[in-house]
Amino acid sequence: xxxxxxxxxxxxxxxxxxxxxxxxxxxxxxxxxxxxxxxxxxxxxxxxxxxxxxxxxxxxxxxxxxxxxxxxxxxxxxxxxxxxxxxxxxxxxxxxxxxxxxxxxxxxxxxxxxxxxxxxxxxxxxxxxxxxxxxxxxxxxxxxxxxxxxxxxxxxxxxxxxxxxxxxxxxxxxxxxxxxxxxxxxxxxxxxxxxxxxxxxxxxxxxxxxxxxxxxxxxxxxxxxxxxxxxxxxxxxxxxxxxxxxxxxxxxxxxxxxxxxxxxxxxxxxxxxxxxxxxxxxxxxxxxxxxxxxxxxxxxxxxxxxxxxxxxxxxxxxxxxxxxxxxxxxxxxxxxx
Amino acid sequence: xxxxxxxxxxxxxxxxxxxxxxxxxxxxxxxxxxxxxxxxxxxxxxxxxxxxxxxxxxxxxxxxxxxxxxxxxxxxxxxxxxxxxxxxxxxxxxxxxxxxxxxxxxxxxxxxxxxxxxxxxxxxxxxxxxxxxxxxxxxxxxxxxxxxxxxxxxxxxxxxxxxxxxxxxxxxxxxxxxxxxxxxxxxxxxxxxxxxxxxxxxxxxxxxxxxxxxxxxxxxxxxxxxxxxxxxxxxxxxxxxxxxxxxxxxxxxxxxxxxxxxxxxxxxxxxxxxxxxxxxxxxxxxxxxxxxxxxxxxxxxxxxxxxxxxxxxxxxxxxxxxxxxxxxxxxxxxxxx
DNA sequence: CTGAAAGCGCTTACAG
DNA sequence: CTGAAAGCGCTTACAG
Numbered sequence: 001x002x003x004x005x006x007x008x009x010x011x012x013x014x015x016x017x018x019x020x021x022x023x024x025x026x027x028x029x030x031x032x033x034x035x036x037x038x039x040x041x042x043x044x045x046x047x048x049x050x051x052x053x054x055x056x057x058x059x060x061x062x063x064x065x066x067x068x069x070x071x072x073x074x075x076x077x078x079x080x081x082x083x084x085x086x087x088x089x090x091x092x093x094x095x096x097x098x099x100x101x102x103x104x105x106x107x108x109x110x111x112x113x114x115x116x117x118x119x120x121x122x123x124x125x126x127x128x129x130x131x132x133x134x135x136x137x138x139x140x141x142x143x144x145x146x147x148x149x150x151x152x153x154x155x156x157x158x159x160x161x162x163x164x165x166x167x168x169x170x171x172x173x174x175x176x177x178x179x180x181x182x183x184x185x186x187x188x189x190x191x192x193x194x195x196x197x198x199x200x201x202x203x204x205x206x207x208x209x210x211x212x213x214x215x216x217x218x219x220x221x222x223x224x225x226x227x228x229x230x231x232x233x234x235x236x237x238x239x240x241x242x243x244x245x246x247x248x249x250x251x252x253x254x255x256x257x258x259x260x261x262x263x264x265x266x267x268x269x270x271x272x273x274x275x276x277x278x279x280x281x282x283x284x285x286x287x288x289x290x291x292x293x294x295x296x297x298x299x300x301x302x303x304x305x306x307x308x309x310x311x312x313x314x315x316x317x318x319x320x321x322x323x324x325x326x327x328x329x330x331x332x333x334x335x336x337x
Numbered sequence: 338x339x340x341x342x343x344x345x346x347x348x349x350x351x352x353x354x355x356x357x358x359x360x361x362x363x364x365x366x367x368x369x370x371x372x373x374x375x376x377x378x379x380x381x382x383x384x385x386x387x388x389x390x391x392x393x394x395x396x397x398x399x400x401x402x403x404x405x406x407x408x409x410x411x412x413x414x415x416x417x418x419x420x421x422x423x424x425x426x427x428x429x430x431x432x433x434x435x436x437x438x439x440x441x442x443x444x445x446x447x448x449x450x451x452x453x454x455x456x457x458x459x460x461x462x463x464x465x466x467x468x469x470x471x472x473x474x475x476x477x478x479x480x481x482x483x484x485x486x487x488x489x490x491x492x493x494x495x496x497x498x499x500x501x502x503x504x505x506x507x508x509x510x511x512x513x514x515x516x517x518x519x520x521x522x523x524x525x526x527x528x529x530x531x532x533x534x535x536x537x538x539x540x541x542x543x544x545x546x547x548x549x550x551x552x553x554x555x556x557x558x559x560x561x562x563x564x565x566x567x568x569x570x571x572x573x574x575x576x577x578x579x580x581x582x583x584x585x586x587x588x589x590x591x592x593x594x595x596x597x598x599x600x601x602x603x604x605x606x607x608x609x610x611x612x613x614x615x616x617x618x619x620x621x622x623x624x625x626x627x628x629x630x631x632x633x634x635x636x637x638x639x640x641x642x643x644x645x646x647x648x649x650x651x652x653x654x655x656x657x658x659x660x661x662x663x664x665x666x667x668x669x670x671x672x673x674x
Numbered sequence: 675c676t677g678a679a680a681g682c683g684c685t686t687a688c689a690g
Numbered sequence: 691c692t693g694a695a696a697g698c699g700c701t702t703a704c705a706g
Contacts, residue, residue: 001452003683005683014694015684016686016695017693019686020686020691023685027691027692028691028692044448046452047452048684050387050390050396050683051682051683051684052683052684053386053390054388054682054684054699054700055683057698069415069419070413070415070416078406078407078431078433079405079407082406086432092430092431093398093428093429093430093431094429094430096419109381111381114338115385115386115387115699116386116428224620225616225619225620253617254620257620257622279561279562283561283562283591284594342699350677351677351678352677353677354675354676354677356700356701356702357701364676366676369675369676384700385699386700387700389699390700391681391682391684391701392681392702393682393702394682
């Protein structure tokens with residue numbers, strides 16, 4: 001593996017000149033630059049990131065911290081962020097933490113990230129105040145997807161409004177007994193998302209003058225399987241709902257299967273509306289409230305890059321719009337509720 | 338951000354002693370070691386990976402190269418590999434290349450990975466011979482999932498056999514007109530997987546004395562949407578199949594939806610069998626040939642770690658078993674084919 | 675058991 | 691326009 005010294009010798013210049021030529025800096029004659037570039041290519045020279053990082057204090061890497069990568073939303077965000085970062089010449093270090101408190105603590109303390117990345121992208125984890133301070137101190141700008149955090153750049157949707165939009169659609173269709181599939185009361189990730197979507201459901205119901213019935217709420221854990229099981233439970237009620245709002249499409253997909261397996265029809269017997277516009281939603285013909293996922297990943301990456309390029313600038317906090325997509329899993333209720 | 342020098346001064350020792358103490362090396366008295374550890378913790382000292390990397394030539398990072406991360410199989414592999422690597426103290430650098438030839442070339446030439454990682458994990462990309470040589474030369478052991486590559490560690494399933502198993506199940510049920518959903522003839526990733534699964538389908542048919550009918554094969558591109566569209570096409574044939582083997586569960590899920598949308602019943606009118614045991618397969622009640630995904634990711638990670646720890650050892654090539662999981666999307670044919 | 679020193683491969687003022 | 695040299699923060703023989 002060739003070093004800058006090899007290139008310098010082969011090109012007959014000093015290593016300082018090689019460095020300058022390779023970085024497209026001024027004060028290098030066109031002739032030398034070309035010679036250096038040619039020699040470097042011939043030697044398949046690639047600068048050592050370790051050495052460059054030590055000299056500059058910059059790693060040209062961004063850390064992405066998420067609870068999982070194998071969940072549609074996170075995977076989609078990572079994919080789009082990676083693409084944007086790579087185009088800018090940044091590497092992506094992936095920290096998939098799971099739900100372990102210890103791992104989470106290490107990541108947010110900065111022990112994992114310090115001196116290792118130039119910036120951080122946080123997904124699906126909502127840090128406490130001391131965690132915000134610690135991670136900020138670990139160095140570099142931080143962008144977060146899904147929540148508005150003072151001091152960090154952020155991109156998110158309005159979860160309350162999105163949930164309200166889904167429920168309003170069911171109300172408009174004439175449903176009065178509307179079930180809810182959400183997360184656990186005590187979210188293991190400390191995320192406010194489950195609570196916000198639930199609040200949107202409650203607000204919309206009460207806006208329509210309907211009482212909240214705790215029996216109509218079930219925990220689906222934001223997974224397909226969890227949504228299936230939760231919907232099963234709602235269907236067994238003496239007075240089951242005529243419609244279900246699932247706080248994520250994955251739960252909604254599970255719910256649709258459970259309803260069918262129970263011998264009922266969707267939407268004739270039970271309507272289902274999700275939230276996300278998951279990649280499978282269209283094929284499943286699922287009515288849902290769509291959020292732009294790829295755009296959020298790209299935007300968050302962009303925010304980090306901008307913060308890196310212009311350190312003075314205030315960090316943006318953007319809320320991206322959501323919109324109802326009516327497909328085939330919702331209709332007017334056919335039985336009285 | 339504190340450096341090793343800060344720790345050394347605060348502990349009243351040399352930086353060499355700090356380094357040794359922190360690495361748990363011998364020839365440091367228990368008393369000094371404890372003092373150093375305490376001071377380092379107080380100062381929230383974290384060694385600079387750049388500096389350590391420059392001194393040792395080791396980055397303690399593994400590169401993961403895949404065409405996508407937002408596809409179930411790749412996301413699941415990345416997730417399990419990440420967990421194993423993190424436990425061993427390695428970082429994971431993600432290179433999600435998409436299908437662009439240029440990106441692929443750069444990654445396999447080693448330009449992206451050289452001096453940056455200690456080893457590489459390749460997913461879903463099947464390199465040509467010169468690419469194997471180039472990436473191997475870029476340094477460090479390479480493990481690949483999905484194909485057997487001489488010179489690299491590998492873990493995979495027997496794609497032909499798995500596909501054959503799925504088709505045999507349909508034959509055993511009495512189906513004679515069996516459709517196939519696969520990839521494009523000219524796979525953009527250069528993967529042999531689509532061809533292998535198709536070959537398994539053909540082999541099983543001809544073993545049963547059935548002729549191959551090109552009209553029964555459709556391209557689904559290994560996506561849900563693609564499977565949906567491909568199944569639609571097969572259903573419009575003058576003489577449609579009574580069963581469909583989809584070479585991936587994602588296509589199978591799409592096919593099930595397409596069949597239902599066409600007003601037909603699964604499995605009564607058309608049986609469907611997939612391959613993967615996707616996380617949604619159970620809820621979808623999909624009959625499939627299961628492959629252990631998390632295990633493959635962990636095993637591949639393990640192989641890299643072993644190769645790093647014991648450079649002499651020959652690199653293993655493991656084929657993991659698959660198995661038919663009969664669920665509700667397959668049954669005996671009810672019409673004559 | 676401990677320290678002084680060399681060296682890893684870059685970048686970047688500073689001279690010229 | 692170009693080069694010599696310092697310095698980034700570690701690790702690791704080599705002495706003692």
